[in-house]
Amino acid sequence: MQPDFWQQRWREGRIGFHQARPSPLLEAHWESLQLAPGSRVFVPLCGKSLDMPWLASRGHRVLGVELSQLAVDQFFSEHGLVPDVHESRLGLHHVADAIEIIRGDAFALDAATLSDCGGVFDRAALIALPPDLRERYALALHARLPIGCRGLLVTLEYPQHQKDGPPFSVQQDEVMRVYGRDWQVELLERRDILQREASFLDEGITTLHTCAYRLHKQA
Numbered sequence: 001m002q003p004d005f006w007q008q009r010w011r012e013g014r015i016g017f018h019q020a021r022p023s024p025l026l027e028a029h030w031e032s033l034q035l036a037p038g039s040r041v042f043v044p045l046c047g048k049s050l051d052m053p054w055l056a057s058r059g060h061r062v063l064g065v066e067l068s069q070l071a072v073d074q075f076f077s078e079h080g081l082v083p084d085v086h087e088s089r090l091g092l093h094h095v096a097d098a099i100e101i102i103r104g105d106a107f108a109l110d111a112a113t114l115s116d117c118g119g120v121f122d123r124a125a126l127i128a129l130p131p132d133l134r135e136r137y138a139l140a141l142h143a144r145l146p147i148g149c150r151g152l153l154v155t156l157e158y159p160q161h162q163k164d165g166p167p168f169s170v171q172q173d174e175v176m177r178v179y180g181r182d183w184q185v186e187l188l189e190r191r192d193i194l195q196r197e198a199s200f201l202d203e204g205i206t207t208l209h210t211c212a213y214r215l216h217k218q219a
């Protein structure tokens with residue numbers, strides 16, 4: 001997906017991916033990661049997700065990255081926060097309380113920036129990307145997270161030939177292949193969500209599951 005695609009989605013308010021509550025699989029499985037209190041959690045392709053304040057409410061510091069300035073502005077104004085803003089070569093950093101969002105390209109982040117992220121949470125980030133970018137995202141971007149980092153990855157699975165992405169279907173074998181080199185990967189749950197996803201039903205999709213994987217970066 002080109003950056004223009006996402007910028008246009010935000011300009012036109014076509015943000016059906018945004019959820020009015022934190023992700024159910026985050027609430028269900030985050031504790032199982034047993035992250036140290038106060039550890040910093042990276043939220044790639046964060047949009048204005050309510051997962052970020054949820055993580056902050058659990059005592060984490062949060063580092064999000066998002067292309068769209070509109071998304072970043074909406075996030076802070078909808079939470080009644082006025083962020084401190086400064087610029088770096090990575091983009092525009094917005095910091096309020098425990099949450100920092102960099103308005104910039106996730107692929108430009110370097111290992112130094114991510115070095116203190118003990119956790120990572122991905123919902124609608126990997127599955128927002130077409131296959132070639134997914135490989136870069138999982139291999140190159142995640143390679144910059146430190147050894148020992150723990151994460152939760154949420155995916156969707158449906159018959160890809162029935163619909164164009166995004167969101168794309170990402171099957172378990174792909175997750176194992178792209179993360180398995182550097183990360184220990186464990187499927188925690190596969191949930192059937194077809195009946196509550198009206199837009200997928202309307203498009204004639206016949207099966208739809210969401211999966212949660214626990215990730216642990218190995219030495």
Ligand SMILES: C[S@@+](CC[C@H](N)C(=O)[O-])C[C@H]1O[C@@H](n2cnc3c(N)ncnc32)[C@H](O)[C@@H]1O
Pocket residue numbers: 006007017018019044045046047048049065066067068071104105106107123124125128
């Ligand atoms: C499908 S949305 C998911 C947003 C969020 N994770 C959520 O659960 O609501 C994908 C988001 O990634 C952003 N995005 C796409 N490519 C990006 C990139 N290379 N760097 C940073 N953000 C990106 C888009 O603007 C969009 O807000």
